[in-house]
Amino acid sequence: MCGIRDVRDYRIHSDREKKIITGGSVFNIKAKSLRLGDFTKEETKILYQSHTEETGQIFAKGALDAVWELSEGQPWLVNALGYEVCYEMKANRDPSLVITPEMIYQAGENLIMRRETHIDQLADKLKEERVKRVICPMLLGADMEETRQDDIQYIIDLGLIKKSSSGLQISNIKYLMRYLNERNCRGAQGSV
Template identity: 45%
Template sequence: MRNCPRPLVLFFDEIDALRGESLRSVLRQLRDGFTVSRGGFPHAVVLCGLRDVRDYKAASGGDPGRLGTSSPFNIKVASLRLGDFTEAEVAELYGQHTTQTDQDFTVDALERAFSFTQGQPWLVNALAREVVEEMGVPSDTPITAEHMEEAKERLILARATHLDSLAARLGEDRVRRVIQPLIAGELLLPTDTYDDDLAYVRDLGLVAPDAPVRVANPIYQEVIVRVLGNNTEGQVVAVPSSFRLPDGRIDMDKLLCSFAEFWRENGEILATASTYPEAAAQLVMMAYLHRIVNGAGFIDREYGVSRRRVDLLIRQPYTAADGSRAVQREALELKVRRQGRTDPLAEGLAQLDDYLDRMELSTGTLVVFDTRPQAAPVHERTAFSQQTTPSGRTVTLLRA
Protein backbone atom coordinates (compact mmCIF):
# COMPACT_ATOMS: atom_id res chain seq x y z
CA MET A 1 0.00 0.00 0.00
CA ARG A 2 2.91 2.37 0.72
CA ASN A 3 4.18 1.81 -2.83
CA CYS A 4 0.81 2.44 -4.46
CA PRO A 5 0.84 5.93 -6.07
CA ARG A 6 -2.94 6.28 -5.82
CA PRO A 7 -5.43 5.90 -2.97
CA LEU A 8 -6.21 2.19 -2.51
CA VAL A 9 -9.78 0.95 -2.03
CA LEU A 10 -10.13 -2.57 -0.61
CA PHE A 11 -13.27 -4.63 -1.24
CA PHE A 12 -14.26 -7.54 1.03
CA ASP A 13 -16.81 -9.56 -0.95
CA GLU A 14 -19.18 -11.93 0.90
CA ILE A 15 -18.00 -10.64 4.28
CA ASP A 16 -21.18 -12.34 5.58
CA ALA A 17 -19.36 -15.67 5.43
CA LEU A 18 -17.44 -14.68 8.59
CA ARG A 19 -19.02 -15.09 12.01
CA GLY A 20 -18.00 -15.16 15.64
CA GLU A 21 -14.31 -14.67 16.51
CA SER A 22 -13.22 -14.55 12.86
CA LEU A 23 -15.55 -11.63 12.18
CA ARG A 24 -14.54 -9.88 15.41
CA SER A 25 -10.87 -10.15 14.39
CA VAL A 26 -11.51 -8.56 10.98
CA LEU A 27 -13.57 -5.75 12.48
CA ARG A 28 -10.95 -5.05 15.13
CA GLN A 29 -8.26 -4.79 12.46
CA LEU A 30 -10.41 -2.44 10.40
CA ARG A 31 -11.07 -0.22 13.39
CA ASP A 32 -7.41 -0.16 14.44
CA GLY A 33 -6.30 0.56 10.89
CA PHE A 34 -8.77 3.41 10.62
CA THR A 35 -7.98 4.97 14.00
CA VAL A 36 -4.33 4.06 14.71
CA SER A 37 -2.29 3.26 11.59
CA ARG A 38 -3.84 5.46 8.93
CA GLY A 39 -0.55 5.80 7.02
CA GLY A 40 -0.32 2.12 6.20
CA PHE A 41 -4.04 1.55 5.77
CA PRO A 42 -6.23 1.58 2.61
CA HIS A 43 -7.88 4.84 1.69
CA ALA A 44 -11.28 3.15 2.03
CA VAL A 45 -12.69 -0.30 2.73
CA VAL A 46 -15.97 -1.64 1.31
CA LEU A 47 -17.71 -4.54 3.06
CA CYS A 48 -19.95 -6.29 0.51
CA GLY A 49 -22.66 -8.56 1.82
CA LEU A 50 -26.31 -8.98 2.72
CA ARG A 51 -26.05 -7.22 6.07
CA ASP A 52 -25.63 -3.64 7.15
CA VAL A 53 -22.50 -3.08 9.27
CA ARG A 54 -24.65 -2.64 12.36
CA ASP A 55 -25.83 -6.24 12.00
CA TYR A 56 -22.28 -7.57 12.20
CA LYS A 57 -22.46 -6.90 15.92
CA ALA A 58 -24.99 -9.70 16.24
CA ALA A 59 -23.10 -11.94 13.79
CA SER A 60 -19.91 -11.51 15.80
CA GLY A 61 -21.60 -12.67 18.99
CA GLY A 62 -23.24 -9.52 20.33
CA ASP A 63 -26.80 -9.23 21.58
CA PRO A 64 -29.08 -8.83 18.52
CA GLY A 65 -31.61 -7.07 20.72
CA ARG A 66 -29.11 -4.28 21.43
CA LEU A 67 -27.70 -3.28 18.06
CA GLY A 68 -27.13 0.30 19.13
CA THR A 69 -26.08 2.89 16.58
CA SER A 70 -25.73 2.32 12.85
CA SER A 71 -21.95 2.04 13.37
CA PRO A 72 -21.34 -0.03 16.51
CA PHE A 73 -17.67 -0.56 15.61
CA ASN A 74 -17.01 3.11 14.75
CA ILE A 75 -15.85 2.22 11.26
CA LYS A 76 -18.89 2.92 9.10
CA VAL A 77 -19.11 6.03 6.93
CA ALA A 78 -22.10 5.09 4.76
CA SER A 79 -24.37 2.13 4.03
CA LEU A 80 -25.31 1.69 0.40
CA ARG A 81 -27.72 -0.76 -1.18
CA LEU A 82 -27.72 -1.49 -4.88
CA GLY A 83 -31.08 -0.18 -6.01
CA ASP A 84 -33.60 -2.06 -8.13
CA PHE A 85 -33.88 -1.41 -11.86
CA THR A 86 -36.91 0.38 -13.21
CA GLU A 87 -38.96 -1.29 -15.93
CA ALA A 88 -37.35 1.02 -18.50
CA GLU A 89 -33.87 0.10 -17.25
CA VAL A 90 -34.66 -3.62 -17.54
CA ALA A 91 -35.74 -3.04 -21.15
CA GLU A 92 -32.56 -1.03 -21.79
CA LEU A 93 -30.35 -3.76 -20.30
CA TYR A 94 -32.02 -6.52 -22.32
CA GLY A 95 -31.82 -4.23 -25.35
CA GLN A 96 -28.03 -4.39 -25.12
CA HIS A 97 -28.30 -8.14 -25.75
CA THR A 98 -30.53 -7.45 -28.75
CA THR A 99 -28.00 -4.94 -30.13
CA GLN A 100 -25.17 -7.47 -29.85
CA THR A 101 -27.03 -10.57 -31.12
CA ASP A 102 -30.14 -9.31 -33.00
CA GLN A 103 -32.22 -11.52 -30.70
CA ASP A 104 -35.35 -9.65 -29.66
CA PHE A 105 -37.32 -9.74 -26.43
CA THR A 106 -41.05 -9.44 -27.04
CA VAL A 107 -42.95 -6.72 -25.19
CA ASP A 108 -44.69 -9.42 -23.12
CA ALA A 109 -41.31 -10.97 -22.23
CA LEU A 110 -39.99 -7.64 -20.95
CA GLU A 111 -43.14 -7.04 -18.95
CA ARG A 112 -42.98 -10.56 -17.49
CA ALA A 113 -39.29 -10.15 -16.58
CA PHE A 114 -39.98 -6.98 -14.61
CA SER A 115 -43.10 -8.45 -13.01
CA PHE A 116 -41.21 -11.52 -11.77
CA THR A 117 -38.15 -9.62 -10.50
CA GLN A 118 -39.44 -6.12 -9.69
CA GLY A 119 -36.06 -4.99 -10.97
CA GLN A 120 -33.90 -6.87 -8.43
CA PRO A 121 -30.51 -6.67 -10.21
CA TRP A 122 -29.32 -10.23 -9.64
CA LEU A 123 -32.67 -11.70 -10.68
CA VAL A 124 -32.92 -9.50 -13.79
CA ASN A 125 -29.56 -10.77 -15.00
CA ALA A 126 -30.09 -14.37 -13.87
CA LEU A 127 -33.44 -14.60 -15.66
CA ALA A 128 -31.96 -13.47 -18.98
CA ARG A 129 -28.92 -15.71 -18.55
CA GLU A 130 -31.17 -18.69 -17.88
CA VAL A 131 -33.04 -18.08 -21.14
CA VAL A 132 -30.04 -17.31 -23.33
CA GLU A 133 -27.35 -19.63 -21.97
CA GLU A 134 -29.00 -22.42 -20.00
CA MET A 135 -32.20 -22.92 -22.01
CA GLY A 136 -30.31 -22.16 -25.21
CA VAL A 137 -33.06 -20.33 -27.07
CA PRO A 138 -31.66 -19.95 -30.62
CA SER A 139 -30.45 -16.44 -31.44
CA ASP A 140 -32.84 -16.21 -34.40
CA THR A 141 -35.82 -16.92 -32.12
CA PRO A 142 -37.43 -14.03 -30.19
CA ILE A 143 -37.54 -14.48 -26.43
CA THR A 144 -41.17 -14.65 -25.32
CA ALA A 145 -43.17 -14.48 -22.11
CA GLU A 146 -43.34 -18.29 -22.11
CA HIS A 147 -39.53 -18.45 -22.12
CA MET A 148 -39.46 -16.09 -19.12
CA GLU A 149 -42.03 -18.23 -17.31
CA GLU A 150 -39.92 -21.34 -17.83
CA ALA A 151 -36.73 -19.54 -16.80
CA LYS A 152 -38.38 -18.34 -13.58
CA GLU A 153 -39.36 -21.90 -12.66
CA ARG A 154 -35.89 -23.19 -13.47
CA LEU A 155 -34.26 -20.55 -11.27
CA ILE A 156 -36.54 -21.37 -8.36
CA LEU A 157 -36.02 -25.11 -8.66
CA ALA A 158 -32.25 -24.76 -9.05
CA ARG A 159 -32.03 -22.60 -5.91
CA ALA A 160 -29.02 -20.72 -7.30
CA THR A 161 -26.47 -19.33 -4.85
CA HIS A 162 -28.21 -15.99 -4.38
CA LEU A 163 -31.61 -17.58 -3.75
CA ASP A 164 -30.09 -20.20 -1.48
CA SER A 165 -28.36 -17.51 0.57
CA LEU A 166 -31.66 -15.74 1.14
CA ALA A 167 -33.46 -19.00 1.91
CA ALA A 168 -30.89 -19.79 4.59
CA ARG A 169 -31.97 -16.64 6.46
CA LEU A 170 -35.57 -17.82 6.88
CA GLY A 171 -34.73 -19.70 10.07
CA GLU A 172 -33.42 -16.58 11.81
CA ASP A 173 -35.77 -15.19 14.46
CA ARG A 174 -35.40 -11.66 13.11
CA VAL A 175 -36.50 -12.81 9.65
CA ARG A 176 -39.27 -15.06 10.94
CA ARG A 177 -40.84 -12.22 12.95
CA VAL A 178 -41.40 -10.30 9.70
CA ILE A 179 -42.01 -13.04 7.13
CA GLN A 180 -44.38 -15.23 9.17
CA PRO A 181 -47.13 -12.55 9.45
CA LEU A 182 -46.85 -11.92 5.70
CA ILE A 183 -47.54 -15.56 4.86
CA ALA A 184 -50.26 -15.84 7.50
CA GLY A 185 -51.81 -12.57 6.34
CA GLU A 186 -51.67 -11.13 9.86
CA LEU A 187 -50.72 -7.67 11.04
CA LEU A 188 -47.11 -6.96 11.95
CA LEU A 189 -47.45 -6.26 15.67
CA PRO A 190 -45.08 -3.63 17.12
CA THR A 191 -42.32 -5.06 19.33
CA ASP A 192 -39.13 -3.71 20.89
CA THR A 193 -37.17 -5.02 17.89
CA TYR A 194 -39.74 -4.26 15.16
CA ASP A 195 -37.83 -1.45 13.45
CA ASP A 196 -34.53 -3.35 13.58
CA ASP A 197 -36.15 -6.56 12.31
CA LEU A 198 -37.84 -4.80 9.39
CA ALA A 199 -34.68 -2.86 8.50
CA TYR A 200 -32.68 -6.09 8.56
CA VAL A 201 -35.09 -7.98 6.28
CA ARG A 202 -35.20 -5.01 3.93
CA ASP A 203 -31.41 -4.93 3.81
CA LEU A 204 -31.46 -8.61 2.89
CA GLY A 205 -33.77 -7.69 0.03
CA LEU A 206 -36.48 -10.12 1.08
CA VAL A 207 -38.97 -7.32 1.70
CA ALA A 208 -39.72 -4.38 -0.59
CA PRO A 209 -38.03 -1.09 0.42
CA ASP A 210 -41.30 0.86 0.53
CA ALA A 211 -44.74 0.48 2.14
CA PRO A 212 -46.78 -1.61 2.49
CA VAL A 213 -44.62 -4.36 3.95
CA ARG A 214 -44.51 -7.14 1.35
CA VAL A 215 -42.16 -9.72 -0.11
CA ALA A 216 -39.89 -7.96 -2.60
CA ASN A 217 -40.91 -9.83 -5.77
CA PRO A 218 -42.83 -12.90 -7.00
CA ILE A 219 -39.68 -15.02 -7.32
CA TYR A 220 -38.74 -14.46 -3.66
CA GLN A 221 -42.39 -14.98 -2.74
CA GLU A 222 -42.29 -18.39 -4.40
CA VAL A 223 -38.87 -19.35 -3.01
CA ILE A 224 -39.94 -18.57 0.56
CA VAL A 225 -43.02 -20.80 0.62
CA ARG A 226 -41.26 -23.61 -1.26
CA VAL A 227 -38.34 -23.62 1.17
CA LEU A 228 -40.63 -23.54 4.20
CA GLY A 229 -42.83 -26.28 2.74
CA ASN A 230 -39.97 -28.50 1.61
CA ASN A 231 -40.34 -30.95 4.51
CA THR A 232 -44.07 -31.36 3.86
CA GLU A 233 -43.56 -31.83 0.13
CA GLY A 234 -41.18 -34.68 0.88
CA GLN A 235 -43.94 -36.45 2.84
CA VAL A 236 -46.43 -36.48 -0.05
CA VAL A 237 -46.48 -39.96 -1.61
CA ALA A 238 -49.30 -39.28 -4.10
CA VAL A 239 -48.22 -39.61 -7.72
CA PRO A 240 -48.75 -36.32 -9.64
CA SER A 241 -49.63 -38.07 -12.91
CA SER A 242 -52.57 -39.82 -11.22
CA PHE A 243 -54.35 -36.46 -10.96
CA ARG A 244 -54.11 -35.68 -14.69
CA LEU A 245 -57.11 -36.18 -16.96
CA PRO A 246 -56.50 -37.55 -20.50
CA ASP A 247 -56.36 -34.05 -22.01
CA GLY A 248 -53.79 -32.88 -19.44
CA ARG A 249 -56.11 -31.03 -17.05
CA ILE A 250 -55.96 -31.56 -13.29
CA ASP A 251 -58.80 -33.49 -11.64
CA MET A 252 -59.48 -30.86 -8.97
CA ASP A 253 -62.10 -32.90 -7.10
CA LYS A 254 -59.65 -35.77 -6.75
CA LEU A 255 -56.85 -33.39 -5.77
CA LEU A 256 -58.90 -31.74 -3.04
CA CYS A 257 -60.13 -35.06 -1.66
CA SER A 258 -56.57 -36.37 -1.64
CA PHE A 259 -55.36 -33.32 0.27
CA ALA A 260 -58.18 -33.66 2.79
CA GLU A 261 -57.12 -37.24 3.49
CA PHE A 262 -53.49 -36.17 3.79
CA TRP A 263 -54.49 -33.44 6.23
CA ARG A 264 -56.51 -35.85 8.36
CA GLU A 265 -53.54 -38.19 8.66
CA ASN A 266 -50.55 -35.83 8.74
CA GLY A 267 -51.58 -32.19 8.71
CA GLU A 268 -51.59 -31.36 12.39
CA ILE A 269 -48.32 -33.21 13.01
CA LEU A 270 -46.59 -31.30 10.21
CA ALA A 271 -48.12 -28.01 11.34
CA THR A 272 -46.99 -28.53 14.93
CA ALA A 273 -43.42 -29.19 13.81
CA SER A 274 -43.27 -26.09 11.61
CA THR A 275 -40.82 -23.30 12.40
CA TYR A 276 -43.53 -20.89 11.20
CA PRO A 277 -46.48 -22.07 13.35
CA GLU A 278 -48.80 -19.14 12.55
CA ALA A 279 -48.57 -19.94 8.83
CA ALA A 280 -48.15 -23.71 9.15
CA ALA A 281 -51.56 -24.78 7.82
CA GLN A 282 -51.24 -22.63 4.70
CA LEU A 283 -47.69 -23.85 4.12
CA VAL A 284 -48.78 -27.50 4.36
CA MET A 285 -51.49 -27.07 1.74
CA MET A 286 -49.29 -25.04 -0.60
CA ALA A 287 -46.57 -27.68 -0.36
CA TYR A 288 -49.08 -30.44 -1.16
CA LEU A 289 -50.43 -28.57 -4.17
CA HIS A 290 -46.93 -27.83 -5.38
CA ARG A 291 -45.98 -31.51 -5.22
CA ILE A 292 -48.93 -32.42 -7.45
CA VAL A 293 -48.91 -29.45 -9.84
CA ASN A 294 -45.14 -28.97 -10.19
CA GLY A 295 -43.56 -29.97 -13.48
CA ALA A 296 -46.60 -29.55 -15.68
CA GLY A 297 -48.45 -26.56 -14.25
CA PHE A 298 -47.92 -23.42 -12.21
CA ILE A 299 -49.19 -21.99 -8.93
CA ASP A 300 -49.52 -18.22 -8.53
CA ARG A 301 -49.65 -17.07 -4.91
CA GLU A 302 -50.84 -13.83 -3.38
CA TYR A 303 -50.18 -13.25 0.30
CA GLY A 304 -49.29 -10.27 2.43
CA VAL A 305 -49.70 -8.40 5.68
CA SER A 306 -53.27 -7.77 6.93
CA ARG A 307 -54.85 -9.80 4.09
CA ARG A 308 -55.84 -12.65 6.46
CA ARG A 309 -55.93 -14.98 3.50
CA VAL A 310 -53.77 -16.61 0.84
CA ASP A 311 -55.03 -16.54 -2.75
CA LEU A 312 -53.85 -19.35 -5.02
CA LEU A 313 -54.32 -19.74 -8.75
CA ILE A 314 -53.42 -23.07 -10.37
CA ARG A 315 -52.62 -22.77 -14.08
CA GLN A 316 -52.45 -26.05 -15.98
CA PRO A 317 -51.78 -26.09 -19.76
CA TYR A 318 -53.74 -28.75 -21.63
CA THR A 319 -54.92 -29.71 -25.12
CA ALA A 320 -58.46 -28.56 -25.98
CA ALA A 321 -60.93 -30.69 -27.94
CA ASP A 322 -59.99 -28.93 -31.18
CA GLY A 323 -56.30 -29.63 -30.62
CA SER A 324 -55.41 -26.08 -29.62
CA ARG A 325 -53.43 -25.16 -26.53
CA ALA A 326 -55.52 -24.05 -23.55
CA VAL A 327 -54.95 -23.30 -19.87
CA GLN A 328 -57.04 -24.64 -17.00
CA ARG A 329 -57.34 -22.13 -14.13
CA GLU A 330 -58.48 -23.06 -10.64
CA ALA A 331 -58.76 -20.52 -7.79
CA LEU A 332 -58.42 -21.34 -4.10
CA GLU A 333 -58.52 -19.13 -1.04
CA LEU A 334 -57.00 -20.20 2.28
CA LYS A 335 -58.28 -18.82 5.59
CA VAL A 336 -57.49 -19.67 9.22
CA ARG A 337 -59.86 -19.56 12.19
CA ARG A 338 -57.71 -18.53 15.15
CA GLN A 339 -58.34 -18.47 18.87
CA GLY A 340 -60.55 -15.58 19.92
CA ARG A 341 -61.87 -14.85 16.43
CA THR A 342 -65.24 -15.53 14.86
CA ASP A 343 -65.83 -17.99 12.03
CA PRO A 344 -64.23 -16.43 8.90
CA LEU A 345 -66.68 -18.15 6.51
CA ALA A 346 -68.67 -15.05 5.52
CA GLU A 347 -65.53 -12.96 5.10
CA GLY A 348 -63.86 -15.75 3.13
CA LEU A 349 -66.78 -16.13 0.74
CA ALA A 350 -66.78 -12.38 0.05
CA GLN A 351 -63.01 -12.39 -0.48
CA LEU A 352 -63.21 -15.41 -2.76
CA ASP A 353 -65.93 -13.62 -4.73
CA ASP A 354 -63.57 -10.68 -5.24
CA TYR A 355 -60.71 -12.96 -6.27
CA LEU A 356 -62.92 -14.83 -8.77
CA ASP A 357 -64.01 -11.50 -10.22
CA ARG A 358 -60.40 -10.48 -10.76
CA MET A 359 -59.52 -13.86 -12.28
CA GLU A 360 -62.75 -13.90 -14.36
CA LEU A 361 -63.72 -17.34 -13.04
CA SER A 362 -67.17 -18.67 -12.20
CA THR A 363 -66.29 -20.94 -9.27
CA GLY A 364 -63.51 -21.73 -6.83
CA THR A 365 -62.60 -23.31 -3.49
CA LEU A 366 -62.49 -21.82 0.01
CA VAL A 367 -60.39 -23.67 2.58
CA VAL A 368 -60.83 -22.77 6.27
CA PHE A 369 -58.32 -24.22 8.73
CA ASP A 370 -59.36 -24.27 12.39
CA THR A 371 -56.37 -23.85 14.72
CA ARG A 372 -58.31 -23.23 17.94
CA PRO A 373 -57.41 -25.53 20.85
CA GLN A 374 -61.10 -26.36 21.37
CA ALA A 375 -61.70 -27.28 17.71
CA ALA A 376 -63.05 -30.76 16.99
CA PRO A 377 -60.47 -33.48 16.21
CA VAL A 378 -59.06 -33.08 12.73
CA HIS A 379 -60.62 -36.31 11.42
CA GLU A 380 -64.06 -35.05 12.50
CA ARG A 381 -63.89 -31.46 11.30
CA THR A 382 -62.26 -32.05 7.89
CA ALA A 383 -65.19 -32.11 5.47
CA PHE A 384 -66.53 -30.64 2.22
CA SER A 385 -69.72 -28.71 1.52
CA GLN A 386 -71.16 -26.41 -1.13
CA GLN A 387 -71.57 -22.71 -0.38
CA THR A 388 -72.92 -19.67 -2.22
CA THR A 389 -70.94 -16.45 -2.43
CA PRO A 390 -72.56 -13.00 -2.05
CA SER A 391 -72.73 -12.65 -5.84
CA GLY A 392 -74.44 -16.05 -6.23
CA ARG A 393 -71.49 -18.25 -7.26
CA THR A 394 -71.53 -21.86 -6.11
CA VAL A 395 -68.16 -22.72 -4.57
CA THR A 396 -66.59 -25.61 -2.67
CA LEU A 397 -65.85 -25.20 1.04
CA LEU A 398 -63.28 -27.39 2.78
CA ARG A 399 -63.14 -27.08 6.54
CA ALA A 400 -59.93 -28.57 7.89
Protein backbone atom coordinates (compact mmCIF):
# COMPACT_ATOMS: atom_id res chain seq x y z
CA MET A 1 0.00 0.00 0.00
CA CYS A 2 1.36 3.37 -0.89
CA GLY A 3 0.16 6.85 -0.12
CA ILE A 4 1.20 10.44 -0.33
CA ARG A 5 1.16 10.73 3.45
CA ASP A 6 2.43 8.81 6.45
CA VAL A 7 -0.36 7.23 8.50
CA ARG A 8 0.65 9.41 11.49
CA ASP A 9 -0.25 12.51 9.46
CA TYR A 10 -3.86 11.51 8.81
CA ARG A 11 -6.55 13.27 10.76
CA ILE A 12 -10.07 12.16 11.57
CA HIS A 13 -12.67 14.92 11.82
CA SER A 14 -15.33 14.50 14.50
CA ASP A 15 -18.61 16.16 13.50
CA ARG A 16 -20.14 15.52 16.91
CA GLU A 17 -17.27 17.06 18.93
CA LYS A 18 -16.32 19.59 16.22
CA LYS A 19 -12.63 18.79 16.53
CA ILE A 20 -9.81 16.93 14.85
CA ILE A 21 -8.80 13.61 16.34
CA THR A 22 -5.16 12.83 15.62
CA GLY A 23 -3.60 9.45 15.11
CA GLY A 24 -6.23 7.85 12.93
CA SER A 25 -7.95 4.55 13.60
CA VAL A 26 -6.70 1.71 15.77
CA PHE A 27 -6.50 -0.28 12.54
CA ASN A 28 -3.94 2.09 11.00
CA ILE A 29 -0.91 0.15 12.10
CA LYS A 30 2.37 0.42 10.29
CA ALA A 31 5.65 -1.32 10.64
CA LYS A 32 7.65 1.40 8.95
CA SER A 33 7.43 4.20 6.45
CA LEU A 34 9.33 3.86 3.23
CA ARG A 35 9.80 6.48 0.57
CA LEU A 36 10.83 5.44 -2.88
CA GLY A 37 13.74 7.68 -3.66
CA ASP A 38 14.00 9.64 -6.87
CA PHE A 39 15.32 7.82 -9.91
CA THR A 40 18.73 8.79 -11.19
CA LYS A 41 19.04 9.98 -14.77
CA GLU A 42 20.46 6.56 -15.69
CA GLU A 43 17.59 4.69 -13.98
CA THR A 44 15.08 6.88 -15.82
CA LYS A 45 16.81 6.05 -19.10
CA ILE A 46 16.74 2.31 -18.27
CA LEU A 47 13.02 2.46 -17.48
CA TYR A 48 12.21 4.16 -20.78
CA GLN A 49 14.55 1.80 -22.63
CA SER A 50 12.50 -1.11 -21.29
CA HIS A 51 9.47 0.40 -23.06
CA THR A 52 11.48 0.55 -26.29
CA GLU A 53 12.57 -3.09 -25.88
CA GLU A 54 8.99 -4.22 -25.22
CA THR A 55 7.20 -2.22 -27.93
CA GLY A 56 9.85 -1.12 -30.40
CA GLN A 57 8.88 2.52 -29.89
CA ILE A 58 11.95 4.73 -29.63
CA PHE A 59 12.60 8.11 -28.06
CA ALA A 60 14.24 10.78 -30.19
CA LYS A 61 17.38 12.55 -29.10
CA GLY A 62 16.49 14.95 -26.32
CA ALA A 63 13.25 13.20 -25.31
CA LEU A 64 14.76 11.60 -22.22
CA ASP A 65 16.40 14.92 -21.32
CA ALA A 66 12.91 16.45 -21.43
CA VAL A 67 11.62 13.70 -19.11
CA TRP A 68 14.46 14.45 -16.72
CA GLU A 69 13.91 18.21 -16.90
CA LEU A 70 10.23 17.84 -16.03
CA SER A 71 10.55 15.10 -13.42
CA GLU A 72 14.06 15.30 -11.95
CA GLY A 73 13.55 11.59 -11.32
CA GLN A 74 10.43 11.90 -9.14
CA PRO A 75 9.00 8.37 -9.53
CA TRP A 76 5.36 9.29 -10.10
CA LEU A 77 6.24 11.94 -12.70
CA VAL A 78 8.72 9.70 -14.53
CA ASN A 79 6.05 7.03 -14.91
CA ALA A 80 3.13 9.41 -15.52
CA LEU A 81 5.00 11.21 -18.31
CA GLY A 82 5.88 7.90 -19.99
CA TYR A 83 2.35 6.57 -19.74
CA GLU A 84 0.84 9.84 -20.94
CA VAL A 85 3.11 10.21 -23.96
CA CYS A 86 2.97 6.57 -25.06
CA TYR A 87 -0.59 5.53 -24.23
CA GLU A 88 -2.87 8.41 -23.28
CA MET A 89 -1.94 10.63 -26.23
CA LYS A 90 -3.83 8.65 -28.88
CA ALA A 91 -1.68 9.79 -31.80
CA ASN A 92 1.41 8.32 -30.10
CA ARG A 93 0.00 4.82 -29.55
CA ASP A 94 1.51 3.65 -32.83
CA PRO A 95 4.83 2.11 -31.72
CA SER A 96 6.44 3.01 -35.04
CA LEU A 97 6.06 6.69 -34.09
CA VAL A 98 9.20 8.23 -32.56
CA ILE A 99 8.56 10.09 -29.29
CA THR A 100 10.04 13.60 -29.47
CA PRO A 101 10.92 16.13 -26.75
CA GLU A 102 7.93 18.22 -27.83
CA MET A 103 5.64 15.25 -27.17
CA ILE A 104 7.12 14.87 -23.67
CA TYR A 105 6.50 18.56 -22.89
CA GLN A 106 2.93 18.19 -24.17
CA ALA A 107 2.48 15.16 -21.90
CA GLY A 108 3.60 17.29 -18.95
CA GLU A 109 1.10 19.99 -19.85
CA ASN A 110 -1.64 17.37 -20.19
CA LEU A 111 -0.95 16.09 -16.66
CA ILE A 112 -1.18 19.60 -15.25
CA MET A 113 -4.28 20.58 -17.21
CA ARG A 114 -6.08 17.39 -16.17
CA ARG A 115 -5.05 18.06 -12.57
CA GLU A 116 -3.97 14.47 -12.11
CA THR A 117 -4.56 13.23 -8.56
CA HIS A 118 -0.89 13.32 -7.54
CA ILE A 119 -0.38 16.88 -8.78
CA ASP A 120 -3.71 18.00 -7.37
CA GLN A 121 -2.80 16.47 -3.99
CA LEU A 122 0.54 18.28 -3.98
CA ALA A 123 -1.22 21.53 -4.86
CA ASP A 124 -3.54 20.98 -1.90
CA LYS A 125 -0.56 20.34 0.39
CA LEU A 126 0.84 23.76 -0.54
CA LYS A 127 -2.02 25.31 1.44
CA GLU A 128 -0.93 23.63 4.69
CA GLU A 129 0.85 25.89 7.16
CA ARG A 130 3.62 23.39 7.86
CA VAL A 131 4.33 23.21 4.12
CA LYS A 132 4.34 27.01 3.78
CA ARG A 133 6.75 27.26 6.74
CA VAL A 134 9.30 25.36 4.65
CA ILE A 135 8.52 26.24 1.01
CA CYS A 136 8.02 29.98 1.44
CA PRO A 137 11.38 30.72 3.07
CA MET A 138 13.05 28.62 0.38
CA LEU A 139 11.33 30.52 -2.44
CA LEU A 140 12.08 33.86 -0.78
CA GLY A 141 15.70 33.01 0.04
CA ALA A 142 15.04 33.52 3.77
CA ASP A 143 16.90 31.97 6.69
CA MET A 144 15.65 28.48 7.55
CA GLU A 145 17.59 27.84 10.77
CA GLU A 146 14.39 28.05 12.86
CA THR A 147 12.48 25.64 10.59
CA ARG A 148 11.38 22.45 12.35
CA GLN A 149 13.13 19.31 11.10
CA ASP A 150 9.85 17.37 11.28
CA ASP A 151 8.29 19.86 8.84
CA ILE A 152 11.29 19.59 6.51
CA GLN A 153 11.11 15.78 6.53
CA TYR A 154 7.37 15.92 5.84
CA ILE A 155 7.96 18.12 2.76
CA ILE A 156 10.76 15.83 1.57
CA ASP A 157 8.43 12.82 1.95
CA LEU A 158 5.81 14.62 -0.14
CA GLY A 159 8.41 15.08 -2.88
CA LEU A 160 8.18 18.89 -2.89
CA ILE A 161 11.78 19.41 -1.81
CA LYS A 162 14.90 17.30 -1.81
CA LYS A 163 18.33 17.31 -0.25
CA SER A 164 21.25 18.01 -2.53
CA SER A 165 24.96 18.58 -2.02
CA SER A 166 24.22 22.31 -1.72
CA GLY A 167 21.39 21.85 0.82
CA LEU A 168 17.63 21.78 0.41
CA GLN A 169 16.15 22.60 -2.98
CA ILE A 170 12.71 22.69 -4.57
CA SER A 171 11.85 19.53 -6.52
CA ASN A 172 10.21 19.84 -9.90
CA ILE A 173 10.11 23.62 -9.86
CA LYS A 174 8.08 23.84 -13.06
CA TYR A 175 5.18 21.95 -11.51
CA LEU A 176 5.44 23.74 -8.19
CA MET A 177 5.38 27.19 -9.76
CA ARG A 178 2.17 26.34 -11.66
CA TYR A 179 0.35 26.19 -8.33
CA LEU A 180 2.24 28.51 -6.02
CA ASN A 181 2.92 32.16 -6.60
CA GLU A 182 4.84 34.61 -4.49
CA ARG A 183 1.66 36.05 -2.93
CA ASN A 184 0.96 32.73 -1.19
CA CYS A 185 4.19 33.14 0.79
CA ARG A 186 3.78 36.75 1.93
CA GLY A 187 1.51 35.89 4.85
CA ALA A 188 3.79 33.08 5.99
CA GLN A 189 6.92 35.23 6.18
CA GLY A 190 5.50 38.71 6.78
CA SER A 191 6.08 41.52 4.36
CA VAL A 192 8.59 40.88 1.64
